[in-house]
Each structure stands twice: as C-alpha cells, then as structure tokens.
Amino acid sequence: MPACDYPLRFQPLFRRYLWGGRRLGELFGKPIGAGDDYAESWEVVDHGEDQSVVAHGPLAGATLGGLVTEHGTQLLGQHAGAARFPLLLKLLDCNRTLSVQVHPNDAQGALLDPPDLGKTEAWVVVAADPGSKIYAGLKPGVTRDDLAAALAAGECDRCLHEFEAQPGDCVFIPAGTVHALGAGLVIAEIQQASDTTFRLFDWNRVGADGQPRPLHIERSLAVTDYDRGPVAPQTPQPLAEPGREELVRCEKFVLQRWTLDGPTTLGGDDRFHILVVLQGEVQIAGDPADAPLAAGQSALLPAAAGDRQLTPTDKAVVLTMCLPD
Structure with missing residues (x-):
C-alpha cells in the first residue's frame, strides 16, 4: 500500500x-x-x-x-x-x-x-x-x-x-x-x-x-452527571500566533480556531491534525485534489505528512483538531 x-x-x-x-x-x-x-x-x-x-x-x-x-x-x-x-x-x-x-x-x-x-x-x-x-x-x-x-x-x-x-x-x-x-x-x-x-x-x-x-x-x-450544572459557551483563549485561539483542551481532544489572512503551517509535531474550513478557501501544500478546501470541506493531515503550508485564497476561518500530548 x-x-x-x-x-x-x-x-x-x-x-x-x-x-x-x-x-x-x-x-x-x-x-x-x-x-x-x-x-x-x-x-x-x-x-x-x-x-x-x-x-x-x-x-x-x-x-x-x-x-x-x-x-x-x-x-x-x-x-x-x-x-x-x-x-x-x-x-x-x-x-x-x-x-x-x-x-x-x-x-x-x-x-x-x-x-x-x-x-x-x-x-x-x-x-x-x-x-x-x-x-x-x-x-x-x-x-x-x-x-x-x-x-x-x-x-x-x-x-x-x-x-x-x-x-x-x-x-x-x-x-x-x-x-x-x-x-x-x-x-x-x-x-x-x-x-x-x-x-x-x-x-x-x-x-x-x-x-x-x-x-x-x-x-x-x-x-447523567448531576454535579455539572449549567454549561455556558467557552471563552476562547488567544494563542501566541496572531489570529489563533484555543476553544477546548481536554483529555480527549484539542480544538482551535484559526483566522487566516496569509500563509501558515500545520503539523510537524508527530501527531495527526484534522482541518475543516468554516469560511473562505484554503490550499494545503501537497494536496492531490489540487484545489483549495472550500467552506464545509475537511482534510486529515497524517503525522507522517510533516508540516504543510496552508494558504488562504483571501481571508479564511478554519477549525483544527488533534489529540493532546
């Protein structure tokens, strides 16, 4: 294979x-x-x-x-x-x-x-x-x-x-x-x-x-967990990279939202990453589909793919998901 x-x-x-x-x-x-x-x-x-x-x-x-x-x-x-x-x-x-x-x-x-x-x-x-x-x-x-x-x-x-x-x-x-x-x-x-x-x-x-x-x-x-009580929307946590924020970090997954207005990279940390586009279009380097991901489209970046450049067509909003350390 x-x-x-x-x-x-x-x-x-x-x-x-x-x-x-x-x-x-x-x-x-x-x-x-x-x-x-x-x-x-x-x-x-x-x-x-x-x-x-x-x-x-x-x-x-x-x-x-x-x-x-x-x-x-x-x-x-x-x-x-x-x-x-x-x-x-x-x-x-x-x-x-x-x-x-x-x-x-x-x-x-x-x-x-x-x-x-x-x-x-x-x-x-x-x-x-x-x-x-x-x-x-x-x-x-x-x-x-x-x-x-x-x-x-x-x-x-x-x-x-x-x-x-x-x-x-x-x-x-x-x-x-x-x-x-x-x-x-x-x-x-x-x-x-x-x-x-x-x-x-x-x-x-x-x-x-x-x-x-x-x-x-x-x-x-x-x-049912009767001790949990009401659940409110998460407060996004800004990350060091401009336009990035962490929405959830738990033992099961890490969820981030990235607002892109120029090229950036994803991966290269020996883990898989899932990407879904919410707004705009994003081209992933080496994507054999040879077309940008549009809103509502997703991709899985295997760990072995290394770091890949993400290039928005204009401005784009994406969610990224991975497992925690």
Missing part, C-alpha cells in the same frame, strides 16, 4: 433524520439528494461499518479504519497503537430541535453490548437563526429525582439550562452532560469516535412512522 504521508480528503457520509434540512447543500455545496431531511455529514469517521473513504491520491478508495491498521504509525504518530481512529468530525443541519440526549463516559461505554467509547464532544456554531437555542447542562440544583419526575410528566425542558446561540459560539459537552441543539442551527461537531446516544426526551413528538421515537430513560438517568 502507498505511504500515508499526504493530506487526505474523504467522501462525506450523510445521515438523514427528521430534524435535518437542506443547508448542508445550500451552505457547503454538499452533494445531497432531493430530500429535506439531510441532518449530518460525517466528515472523518472510523466506527464499525461507518468508514470514511479516501477521495484522492495514491490511497484513494482506502478506508480510514484500514489506514489505522496498515499505517498506524504514519497516520497517528505518537498516538499509534489505537484500535481505531479516535475522533469523529461531523457537520449538522438542525432544521428542527434535536432530542434531549446524554452520552456515557469511557468506563460506562465499556460495559455496553457491544462495548463502545464514551462520547465527549464540542460544538462550534457555524450559523444560527435569530432566537435559536442551545440546551446544555441541567439547571442549578437539579437532582436525579427532579429529572426523573420531569421526564415522567413530559416536561424535561423545565430542568434544562438554555441560552440563545450566536455564530462562533463553542460549547463543550463532556460525557454525562444532558444536551440538545435547537432549531435553526448549523454546527461543526468534534467528538470521540463513538455513536452511543441515550435519548431522554423527544419533545412529545412522533417520527415519520407516526410513532414516538424510542427513549432510554433509565440508562440516561444512570449516566
């Missing part, structure tokens, strides 16, 4: 849910079909049968999971040895409010059948209609009994902390945090490579089949 030492782009995987819409196509030019329920574009994923497939270059057609197996050191660098690629990048079109959810942590996920990772995640608001809400964490003092009673009464929202979302907001959602995205949002989401979701509440609505969607109330109550 050819070396895994160049910028990788993948074919997006689409997920259609009742809360989706058409903005993945309208905002980002994603090749969605004629439906109005396109909810998620999985940009970088290695999770069971859900696999990103390389779109360009000598490795075209290879899956991300296959690259982890065949080129673990070249791809992951200092983090080689992982059973699968540890992060998952999505773009979400929240045309309707999502269900209220919670995710287990790693220890709880290991007890599932089949076992899975926990799911700590972060959201960056790409677009927000006026009045769009984010629900993140419980109101102060809410106990397990309080939440259980609210769920039994069909009034879960009385326990939820909420705020009006603004473009550019970053919200960090550790495992165990009760959360939901409101209608009118477009979100970039970085998370652990897990697909384990427990649904507490679905706003008393029904699915396309006319039936309520399944809930996982007991499991949700068991994994």
Whole structure:
C-alpha cells in the first residue's frame, strides 16, 4: 500500500433524520439528494461499518479504519497503537430541535453490548437563526429525582439550562452532560469516535412512522452527571500566533480556531491534525485534489505528512483538531 504521508480528503457520509434540512447543500455545496431531511455529514469517521473513504491520491478508495491498521504509525504518530481512529468530525443541519440526549463516559461505554467509547464532544456554531437555542447542562440544583419526575410528566425542558446561540459560539459537552441543539442551527461537531446516544426526551413528538421515537430513560438517568450544572459557551483563549485561539483542551481532544489572512503551517509535531474550513478557501501544500478546501470541506493531515503550508485564497476561518500530548 502507498505511504500515508499526504493530506487526505474523504467522501462525506450523510445521515438523514427528521430534524435535518437542506443547508448542508445550500451552505457547503454538499452533494445531497432531493430530500429535506439531510441532518449530518460525517466528515472523518472510523466506527464499525461507518468508514470514511479516501477521495484522492495514491490511497484513494482506502478506508480510514484500514489506514489505522496498515499505517498506524504514519497516520497517528505518537498516538499509534489505537484500535481505531479516535475522533469523529461531523457537520449538522438542525432544521428542527434535536432530542434531549446524554452520552456515557469511557468506563460506562465499556460495559455496553457491544462495548463502545464514551462520547465527549464540542460544538462550534457555524450559523444560527435569530432566537435559536442551545440546551446544555441541567439547571442549578437539579437532582436525579427532579429529572426523573420531569421526564415522567413530559416536561424535561423545565430542568434544562438554555441560552440563545450566536455564530462562533463553542460549547463543550463532556460525557454525562444532558444536551440538545435547537432549531435553526448549523454546527461543526468534534467528538470521540463513538455513536452511543441515550435519548431522554423527544419533545412529545412522533417520527415519520407516526410513532414516538424510542427513549432510554433509565440508562440516561444512570449516566447523567448531576454535579455539572449549567454549561455556558467557552471563552476562547488567544494563542501566541496572531489570529489563533484555543476553544477546548481536554483529555480527549484539542480544538482551535484559526483566522487566516496569509500563509501558515500545520503539523510537524508527530501527531495527526484534522482541518475543516468554516469560511473562505484554503490550499494545503501537497494536496492531490489540487484545489483549495472550500467552506464545509475537511482534510486529515497524517503525522507522517510533516508540516504543510496552508494558504488562504483571501481571508479564511478554519477549525483544527488533534489529540493532546
């Protein structure tokens, strides 16, 4: 197999849910079909049968999971040895409010059948209609009994902390945090490579089949972190390089936002980096696609690719993601 030492782009995987819409196509030019329920574009994923497939270059057609197996050191660098690629990048079109959810942590996920990772995640608001809400964490003092009673009464929202979302907001959602995205949002989401979701509440609505969607109330109550309380947007931390700020640093990932008005470099530190463009266009040196990444497009820079120059066409805003030391 050819070396895994160049910028990788993948074919997006689409997920259609009742809360989706058409903005993945309208905002980002994603090749969605004629439906109005396109909810998620999985940009970088290695999770069971859900696999990103390389779109360009000598490795075209290879899956991300296959690259982890065949080129673990070249791809992951200092983090080689992982059973699968540890992060998952999505773009979400929240045309309707999502269900209220919670995710287990790693220890709880290991007890599932089949076992899975926990799911700590972060959201960056790409677009927000006026009045769009984010629900993140419980109101102060809410106990397990309080939440259980609210769920039994069909009034879960009385326990939820909420705020009006603004473009550019970053919200960090550790495992165990009760959360939901409101209608009118477009979100970039970085998370652990897990697909384990427990649904507490679905706003008393029904699915396309006319039936309520399944809930996982007991499991949700068991994994909820009742000590976390309300979650507010992150306060970005300026970095030494002009135009760069750190949004999240946790044990699962590091998320930064870079505003580019000239060339810069990414990589060269013996780890992989994920890049997604939110505004503008960015050319990555050595990208076999031979075209800049446009808004909504992403790439994975393997550890073996070294440092690569990023050149914005004009001004660009990108998110970068990697694992911590």
